[in-house]
Amino acid sequence: MKKYLVLQTDFGLGDGAVSAMYGVAHTVSQEIVVEDLTHDIPPYDIWSASYRLLQTVPYWPEGTVFVSVVDPGVGSERRSVAVKTTSGHYVITPDNGSLTHLELNLGIEEVRQIDEVKSRLPHSEDSHTFHGRDVYAYNGARLASGEVTFEELGSVVETTSLTVLETVPIEVKEDAVTGSIDILDIRFGSLWTNIPLEVVKEAGIHPNDTVQVTIYNKQVKIYQNSLTFVRSFAEVEIGQALVYVNSLVNIGVAVNQASFSQMYDIGIGKDWIIQIKKVGTV
Template identity: 45%
Template structure:
């Protein structure tokens, strides 16, 4: 399973897949996404967490969002407690899956062994030369997890972020990502926390969105089951496919309308109006 910020305009993704098939033509190669915004490690971390639980144990994820390529940052494989493998630079990409899936073991990739032949002079495409190659060898059973390299302490570099929490009648969280195709705002606040206000579809909620603690949006909006529960162009709050609190405009683009983006600097606050 491949993820990157390479896009599909050139041959980078194809080169990684070619390396993997060169290791074993029997491998199943799939794409998570190659449309991570350039250098956006946080979004890479989120997309892994969004996707990995739906894939079977033993799946190998190769995630390459690597602005530090060629530097001293570590190249690792993390095995989660759910039995998934993540091949990636240890630069924050593992922030969320390490927390939600748990760390079983982490190993540093030994590039003396696990690197594409005759690629040592290349410093800027480890996705092809190290990660795709190592991930394919691991997935094909050519190497065991122990043969990836030396075992490391069970910690990863993590990106700080606002976890979902309740304080009195107010719930706070962050906007980890946009539902980018439609401009909907996704938070990391689980439905159970919203329901504890208490709140249920049909109720109104006070919703505030902040960037670096500066207020960007504030309005009372209805909590709905789905978009068509409000008139076209009107705002609504809802629980997305991950059962997390989200905000949208029915048949509109909330993010564009209110200049909202995502990442650790974007936060949301929700309170009941009962």
């Protein structure tokens, strides 16, 4: 069975940082397979890092080790942790909120705190600004290769002590469902919400219904229109807005062959609230 180490950072590929992480991993073990989740997380954007883990982790084989480094607090008192999810995957990351979506949606079984002084790349003790290479890639490779067990990575800490970002609870009132815009389908500009398909079904909203979509930013109404809830983009004309089910089986909002987020200047996170309400049936 292959041993996978999957890397996510906000480093980009414009310099040698990611390659250095690869090098450290292969120095630990030439038997592990190192892959990329993404290195295009916006700089310091912990929220996006958290969501991209949720988007990706469940689709890798059990036992895969993920290293996620979006670390604006590198060198500070924030902890370095390794976690085991209820699905049997491992994530090594700063404890700064990057595990929020995994904890809420997938579940975290156990947390270990990594000693950044003792458990690091040999001869790197004077480096305090590249824990992605010296602590995370190093320990991720050790875990993926079997050089150490998860239990040997550090001492147990309470799951409830993990840093979590503020999220928006889903609310259902009669035939309206309210949630948040959690992330963008970056290349195509679609909005991905935190509202599961099963919730809108329970509210009596189904494909072929006409729904009123209202979007707020910090309680200011940014957008409101009646859209068709469709199964695929091909069901509407090019340039027409629509509601659909995304690849995580949550509700999405898009424009066929255009960017909804750019057209209406829509962002992501707890300040971006979306309400979907049934107003008719096609």
